Amino acid sequence: MDNPRVFADIPAEEFAVIQSLASILKFRHIFIFIADRSGSAVSIRELLFQHPGGSVTQVPDSGSLSQAVFEALHGPVINGNREVFGSLSGHFKLPFGGSIYTALIYPLEEQTSLLFICDDGEPGVHGESLEMLSTVSRMVSVSVRNRISNSDLLFEETKYKHLFASAPEAIAMVDGENRILDVNPEFERLFQYKGQEVLGKKLDELISPGLMLDEALELTRSNWEGRRVMVESKRMKKDGSWFDVSIMGVPFNNNYGHQRIFGIYRDISKRVKSEDQLKNRAAFIEYISRISSELINTDISNIDAIIEDALERVARFNKAERAYLVGISEDESYIRITHEWDDDIRQSHRSCQSSILIRDIKEYFLRLRSGKTFQLRRDEAGITEGTEELPFFFDLLNIESLINIPLFVGREFMGYIGFDMYSRPYHWDEQSVNIFSLTGQILVNALSRKRTEEKLKKALMSAEASDKLKSAFLAGISHEVRTPMNHIMGFIDVINEGDPSPDERREYLQIMKNSGTHLLRLIDDVIELAMIDSGQVHLRENICELGRFMQSLKAEFENIRTSMGKVAVELKLETPDQYTDLVVQTDEFKVRQILWNLLSNAIKFTSVGTVTFGFNIANDKTRIEFFVKDTGIGIDAEFHNVIFERFHRLDSGISRHYGGVGLGLPISQGLVSLFGERIEIDSAPGQGATFRFRIPLKLNNPETTGSIPVREIRKVYNWKGKTILMVEDDPVNMRFLTVLLTRTEANLLYASDGREAVELIAENEVDLVLMDMQLPVMNGYDATRMIREIRPALPVIAQTANVLAEDKDECMEAGCNDYIPKPIDKNILYYKMNRLLFNKGAESAD
Known part of the structure; x- marks a missing residue:
């Protein structure tokens, strides 16, 4: 129960008086009691013990009376604040033996009392001796009070230093000139200064320079006016970085009456960052909601600008350095960037990605179309399944990380939204991926709306222009038909009615041939366009x-x-x-x-x-x-x-x-x-x-095609010894073929229908058949089938004015080896016949 802050040796002169008084009054023991405000014992210590032989000892630590003795003797003094005399029964034992018979308790200040005990009879305490005892007690009381006061100051100082050093907040104490007198370890850690670096420096100028200085000085001025201040602001560390802090300024006066201020700082950077993130996220969600509404209600002419802005905001919010939308061509042959934002560190890459053939990224494209999202770092490109084609693009664009998310409208795959990082590898968390996906879906829905409205407008414009286009086309085609027909009909009349010279005749015939060629090409163009539209080409x-x-x-x-x-x-x-x-x-x-x-x-x-x-x-x-x-x-x-x-x-x-x-x-x-x-x-x-x-x-x-290079085919052919059967019911066409093939020195046979052709083949060693397909008696298809039964390996070339894809397929199904449309190109005819005559392509047609 000892308290070291209270007990100390009594001064020698005071102790001598106490010793004399104890001898005169026959007190063998003197104790000092310390109590708290409630009267409970804090410490009971014997100050003096007088031996039976007369010697006296000052006892610094001789033990204590029991709590029961203290309560019996000291309690009345505290309650009544007066001297108490009394006799106690002998069962109260003393530390050095003996029992208490008579005790005198004298109250001192600060909850302290002196206890004088006689253990062998009543003491001789009378009026004069009592006054003497009172005087001595007051002397002891002053010494004890001074000692307690000094001990309290020492205790408070120790407590202050402990609290100052162990405080979780950074604390700086400044004087009236705002100069730093002391800082605690947390201040050193937080602001990155050693204590000796800052002592004597002005606090506000040290950690609130520049634009923040006026604010800091105003807070300090409020402190000097006696007001406690609490604010949140920014302060600067030794390395020049700024951070968020809560600040409390507390003014006080020290023991000497000097005014001081405690500046107390707590780092709230994480909290402020978290709050900012929550605010930004709330603002971003509000933004997404707003643009979603705008993209539904705005004129389609504004959609592209809104999308570009949205890409930038979403990218910045999720720490991406590039964002883009990729669309697909209608025939799904290529992809292209339709909208893009770049953080200005690099130039836009829209030009180098304006058209990427889907076949060049086929596996990647197929997986995107199946709904798979790809998030890749550079070192994963080419290793992850389906990304074998991507390392080239990582290198081309110097990308470190990317994420591509497929976009659909209904079940239609519309393309994907992408975000890239150039500066470092990065992985977007699930929340960012969800934001990317939501944004992409909003944007692609807007683009779908734009596309639909544009198609409707285009259809309306097309409908309005349809009559004009038809009229212009009919006028144009009428001109294109009538002009060459005029050439042909006109020069036929000139030739028939006049007697032109041979040179004039050749000139007129060339004009007629050129006009006929022009008409044929016009007809071919119309037919070809119809076939392309119907998918037959x-x-x-x-x-x-x-x-x-x-x-x-x-x-x-x-x-x-x-x-x-x-x-x-x-x-x-x-x-x-x-x-x-x-x-x-x-x-x-x-x-x-x-x-x-x-x-x-x-x-x-x-x-x-x-x-x-x-x-x-x-x-x-x-x-x-x-x-x-x-x-x-x-x-x-x-x-x-x-x-x-x-x-x-x-x-x-x-x-x-x-x-x-x-x-x-x-x-x-x-x-x-x-x-x-x-x-x-x-x-x-x-x-x-x-x-x-x-x-x-x-x-x-x-070796694999069974063909020979074209350079080995001569333009002049000699087929002497070969027999060719020409099957044609039109005399003019037969004459044309005869003129062409006579030049080859081949043996020529003629048939005007399919049945006659089959009979000639049965009777002659024919090497090749030119078969017209539209024949009397037996058509070319049935004739070819019968020839295949007689001569399975005999080459047959179909020649027909039917030029649609299904017409050619029908010829090949009937057993023809090749096909040539009318009007016949002689060079193509020679080429195909030569290949088949010399078994250089008899098994399949080109």
């Missing part, structure tokens, strides 16, 4: 030597250029030297048709200058790129898409000046789409035009 691959093919086109268009009077236009062919002998498998007829249309337009719309065409091989060696460039009138960018729409012309003036009904480019675009590609155009008014398209590069392998 398919690729039919054959063997093509690119060099020879391009040279033949050049030769053909040199004649066309001359016939069109374009003497001021130079025609150039540019092909890579290393690929002049390249032999590939492709649909040569359709490639020729595409180039024919493009070259015709280039020459038509160029009065002076050059028309250049050719091909290149793509860097990845997977595609051939054809091009046609001219220095003609050029095309404004706003019409780059219009020219591929059927019957559309730039204006009626151009139609009248250059002619045509506007079918060539729509047909060409339709044919190029069969290869999974699109025609691209680069043009501006007065700067000419460049058209490009690509087809897959498939090298010809004679």
Whole structure:
């Protein structure tokens, strides 16, 4: 129960008086009592013990009376604040032996009492001795009070230092000039200063420089006016970084009357950050709700701007450095970025991703279309299933992480929304992924709405323009038909009614032939467009030597250029030297048709200058790129898409000046789409035009195809010793075939119906049959089936005016080895017959 802050040696002179008094009054024991405010014992300690022999000992720590003695003796003094005399029964034992018989208790200040005990009889305490005892007691009381006061001060100081040092808040104590007198360890840790670095410095200037200084000085001024302040603000660390703190300024006066201020700081950065995140999230949710409503109600002309803004906000909120929407072409042949935001660290990549062929990312695309979300780091690209094609794009765009989320409207796959990180690898949490997905769905719904409204507007405009287009087309096609017919009918009359010279006759006949060719091409164009629209046009691959093919086109268009009077236009062919002998498998007829249309337009719309065409091989060696460039009138960018729409012309003036009904480019675009590609155009008014398209590069392998390179086929054929049966009911066509085949020195047989053809084959060693399919008595299909029973390996080539895809299929099903449409191209006829006569393709048709 001892309390070290209370007990100390009594001063020597006071102790001597106590000793004398104890001897006179026959007190053997003197105790000091300490009690708390309630009167309970705090400490009971014996100060003096007088031995029976007369010697006296000051006892610093001789033990204590029991609690029961204390309560019996000390309690009345505390309650009554007066001296108490009394006799006690002998069962109260003393620490050194003996019992208490008589006791005198004298109250002191500060809840303290002196207890004088006689253990062998009553003490001699009378009036004079009592006064003496009172005087001595007051002397002891002063000493005890001073000692207690000093002990209290020491205790409070120790307590203050402990609390100051262990406080969880950063504390700085400043004087009247705002100079730092002391800081605690938490201040050193929080503000990154050592205590010696800041002592004597002005607190506000140290941690609240710049714009925050006025605020800090105002708070300090309030403290000096005696007000306690509590605020939340920002303060600066030693390293110059700012952080959020709660601040409490507490003014006080020390023991010497000097005014001081405690500045108490607590780091609330995490709480403020959390609150800011909650506020931002609430604001973001409100924003998403607002744009969702806007995208439903706004005019479609505003949708793109709203989407661009939304991509930026969503990306910034979720710490992405790039955001984009990717759409799909209607034929699902390629994807392209429709909307994009970039954080300005890099330039937009829309140009380099404007058109990515789906076949180049086929597996990735299929998994996105199935609904799979991809979140990848650079080191995962190519390893994760379905991402084998992606490392190239990570390298191309210098991406560290990406996330792509598929988007659907109903069950229709519309594309995906993507977010990238350039600066570092990053993983978006589930909450961010949900935000991305929600945003993407809102945006794609808006785009779907825009697309639907645009289609409706376009349909309305098309309906309104339909009559004009029909009228313009009919007028144009009427002109295109009647003009060559006028040439033909007119010069027939001239020849019949006059007697032209041989040179004039040749000239008239050439004009008639050219006009007939023009009419035939017009009819072919109309039929071809109808077939493309109905999906009846398919690729039919054959063997093509690119060099020879391009040279033949050049030769053909040199004649066309001359016939069109374009003497001021130079025609150039540019092909890579290393690929002049390249032999590939492709649909040569359709490639020729595409180039024919493009070259015709280039020459038509160029009065002076050059028309250049050719091909290149793509860097990845997977595609051939054809091009046609001219220095003609050029095309404004706003019409780059219009020219591929059927019957559309730039204006009626151009139609009248250059002619045509506007079918060539729509047909060409339709044919190029069969290869999974699109025609691209680069043009501006007065700067000419460049058209490009690509087809897959498939090298010809004679060993696997059973074919020989085209370069080995001669233009002059000698089939002496071969017997060819021509089956044709039209005398003019039969005459035409006879003229062509007589040049080959082959033996020719003739049949005018299918039954006659079968009989001739049974009776003769025929090497090849040219079979018309529309025949009297027995048609060509049934005749071919019967021939297959007689001569299973005999080559049969169908020749027919039926040019639809199903017509060719019907011929092949009947047993024909190949097929040639009317009007017959002699070069194609020779080529196909030569291959079959010498068993270089008898098993399958091209």
